[in-house]
Structures are given as structure tokens and as C-alpha cells.
Amino acid sequence: MSLLSARGIGVSYDGHPILAGVDIDVRAGELVALVGPNGAGKSTLLGVLSGDVDPSAGTVRLDDRDLGAYPARELARLRAVQLQKQGLAFGFRVEEVVRMGRSPWHRTPHEDDDDRVVAESMERADVTDLAQRLYPTLSGGEQARASFARLLAQATPVLMLDEPTAALDIRHQESLLAVAREAARGGAAVVVVLHDLSLAAAYADRICVLSRGRVRANGTPVDVLTSELLTEVYEHPVEVITHDGNLLVVPVRSRAVDNAEEVRCVTPWPHA
């Protein structure tokens, strides 16, 4: 049974449709990657799933109950969200920010675990060394890791991450997704918006490809990540190769420079 399920989701801004007729299910124990070109509606779909965006059509059910029926605090005990960019109005320390993730559990028996969960979450997100630093003074990647630690500290059965790896170096990209998958193995339902298709191939149990506000494909990485489909969706020639049992997705580049078709603007650069 799926922990999170959305049916017939439609969202439009200013009469301009962003999502139309989107169905998606996320089961406990699986990591689902949402991929697609810019403007395909990935972040909007994540917003709908997390309850931030009210869809103009369709319903979202979380743990077999309408998403809208949850009070904020109860919802926060079921799902945690990491936004693309997490700002902070005041100079809190990283550890205090991670501890904010524990607030849904205040005045519950789980409160006793706070110190342990916060310490473990910081360890997993590799921010233990940053614990006493002021969050606003961190680099973009460090802030993303601190936000990931906060997400883990919330200890919810559903985790949603919007491009968590965008600002991270290779080592932390890999370790973040490894931790996310570990959470899925431990029974969590994880949804991650990703741009890097090779990362998605390596860590996702299932990939959902969005294109122009609709689900274009939905299945295991091997089934979904094909050269034909990606070339069509991204409107750019894409090759999928297998290396050591890993799927690698690479754009075709070699001929682009000389190919007149690839040059969008005929006017040469002023200084050329």
C-alpha cells in the first residue's frame, strides 16, 4: 500500500497550466526520483505532495487520509521537507537549526530522543564539525547539508527533498543520496527531485519523468532511462551507457559546436 498517493493533480498559475492529470504513488521503503527539464513541474508537484501548494484539481492522500485534513503539527510528524534553498532570518547556530526539526515531537515521549537524534542526524549529514557555526555564514552546500540534517532530525516516515544535491560536491552528493536510500531501506517513503540523471539512476528505486506538467514515464531506472525517451523529453540528444553495471546518462556534445542546427542565434558574438 502506498504511503503517499496523488490522483489527477492539476495546478495552474494565472491560467497557465503547470501540472495536469498527474498520478503518483510513493510506497514505504522506496526512493522515488522526480526528474524532468526546467519548468516541467517537479518542484510544484513536490509542493503539492508536501501540502504547500493547493492543487486546482485532484487529491493527495497521506497515510490514507486527505492531506488537507491534517493539522500542521500532525502533518509535521509524518513528512519532512527540504527546500531547494533554505534561508534563515536570524543568526542561529547549525545545531539549533537541526534541533528545529525536533519541534513536532515536543511534549511527546519522543522528546527524550532529541539529543541522540540531533547528534545522529548531524553525523549522517556530515555537519557535526559545523555544529557551532552560524547558519547564515555557511556556504550554499553547507547550508544544504545542515537542512538535510534538520530533515533527518524530524524522523518522519515520509521524506521530500527538492534538489538537495544541487549545491553539493561529488562526495556529499553521493553520501546524501546514500543516506536517503538507507532511510528508504529502513521503511521510509522518500521523494527526491533531481537534475543529475546518473545520480537518479544510481540511487532511485523508481524514476518518474515529468514533461510539460505531465508524467511522461514512471518505472525502474533501467526501464525509464532510455536514450529515445530522454532525447525526446529534454529536446537534446542524450546517450545512456552502462559502465560497471551503472547507468550513465550523458548529453551528446561532440558535433554540437560545428553543427549549424545547434546554434540558436545566427548573429555572431560581438567580440568574435
Add this chain to the structure above:
Amino acid sequence: MTAAVVEHQRAGIRALAGRVGLLGGLTIALVVSLVLAAGHGQLDIPPSEVLGSLLHKIGIDLGPVPQHPQGENTLWQVRFPRVVMAALAGAALATAGALMQGVFGNPLAEPGVVGVSAGAAVAAATAIVFQLTFAGTWTVAVCAFVGGLVTTMLVYYMSRDGGRTEVVTLVLTGIAVNAVASAGLAFLMFLGDTQAREEIVFWQLGSLNGSRWEQVAVVAPMVAVGIGAAVVLAPKLDLLALGDRAARHVGVDVERLRMSVIVVVALLTAAAVAFCGIISFVGLVVPHLIRLLAGPGHRLLVPASALGGAVLLVLADLWARTLIAYADLPIGMLTALVGGPFFFWLIRRARRTAGGWA
């Protein structure tokens, strides 16, 4: 992992000690400044006699009573209501400032700067000019509360965009609101008779001169309720620093929190404005100094700001009435004189650290 937990518990104990130390220190500073301020003035009464008079009043025959024949009267009729009013107004304004900064996500928000004090003053002045008395001694305070509430909501909805308020928007909104409010005050002065005019002028300057026990009896419960509510709301304000969306993700009912804070800000501002007029910048300076000392956590910031604001205004009022012999300077003038440059420095700093007008 266990070492980290132990280390964390040690840090927790240190934080608790710091918390008790800061609040305790500020409480002692408040008591000392109250006793000092009550003793100073045209008729100087030594602190021992001030304490003695207080103790005798509550039935403890300890310490000397005032030697001067007018001493006892001066203390109980003039000084005590005035210093208590100063403490209440200072606590109210500083707490309102801390709350506003939390809910706006901007360290420059303050009742005076954004025009909430002016809005409350317009409503209070309306009560005076039209001689409204529908709620007895509470009339002016009730009007100030309504005026403050309307202005706070107005500023809030006009200046917020995407879950936070930019410095430029906030300051410009403040200019607009203050402009409309001073137009309102000017119109009321035009309408009112000489006595009402004088009272309104006194408002715009801000003064604690002539504070009476009846007024304290109105302001004290408002401040007590306001600060109590502020302390309850404080932990959630920390989460609001994450922005609206992320605050919702960690379980904050953002809309409800926001409305509660706006009502409390209006209540506290009205309490200060109702009888003391517009005393600006207290809500800006005090929370900022506390943040420098104790960090941005609202659990400590809110009560410490209340105590710090009380200390600051009691001392500022002492300064205002002793700086020039036989002259009682308007306290609002003094706080603005000190607060204006401080505000400017804060703006420069916010621009530098936030990388622009963020």
C-alpha cells in the same frame, strides 16, 4: 555518539546557567535602577530611605523612612507611579519589538519605525478630541489597542512578500504609515480645543510626566497579559526564522501564529502609547543588544528584552528629568536622538551582512 550527547548536555547546562545569569542580572539591574530613579529628582531621597519607605508600606518596619517632610508624598504620589510606568512601557515596547522582528523575519522591525505607535496614537488622540468615555479610564487604552491592531495588520500585509519582509519595503511602508498617521494627528489637532491640542503634542513627543496610579492600573494588566502571551509564543518564533514554508513543514500553524503575534504586538504597543505617547526605538535597540549577548533564540530573547527594555526606559526617564535642572525633557525625544543613529548603523550593517537589501 555518546560523547557527543554528553558534550551536548554540558552545553545545555552552560546555556541554562547563561540564561539564569542574564535574566537574574537584568532583574537586579531593574530593581537597582527603579530604586535609584525613584530617589532622584528635584527632591533627592537616598536609596536607603526609598527602600525603607517601600518596606514600611508592606508592613516591615525595617530601614529609615524619608527624612524630608514631603519625602513620603513625593515618593508615593509622583515618583513610584512614574518609574513603574517607565518600567512597564519599556518592557512593553522592547517585547513588542522582539516579537515584530520575529514575525517579520527582519531585525529592523519596531513599533515606532513601522508606524504602529503612530497608528495607536491617532486612535488615542481621537478618543481625547471627541472626549470619548465609553470604557471609563480604559477608553484611551482601548482606542490605542484598536488603532495599533489595524496599523500592525496593514503594515504586515503591505510589506510582506514571499514569506519575508525586505528592509527597503519595511522602511518605506513605515514612512507611508507614519505619514498618514501624522496627517491624522494634524487633523485631530486642528479639530481639537487648546487642551486637547496640548495633550496631542505631548503624545507625539512622548513623556512619562504626570503618570498616575490609575493609569498604571490600566497599563500593568495589559503589559502582564502581553508579556505572558509573548513568552508562550516565543519558541515558535524561532521556527518562523526558517521562513513560512519551512516553518509549516516543522509543524507551525503559520497563519495562526502570525495573527496571535500581531494581536500581542498591538496590545503591548497600545499599553505603552496609551499614556506615555510615542517612545520610539526602544523596541529596536533592546532586542538587538540582547541578541548580541545571548543569540537569537526567542525563549531567552523575549523575557530578556522585557527586562532590558524596563531598565533602559527607567534610566532614560531618569536622564530626561535630571539632565537639565527644573526641566522635564520629553523622553521620546531622547530615545529618538539615541535610537536614530543606532537605526542607521543597523541598516548599514544589515546591508553589508545580508549582501544587499535582503
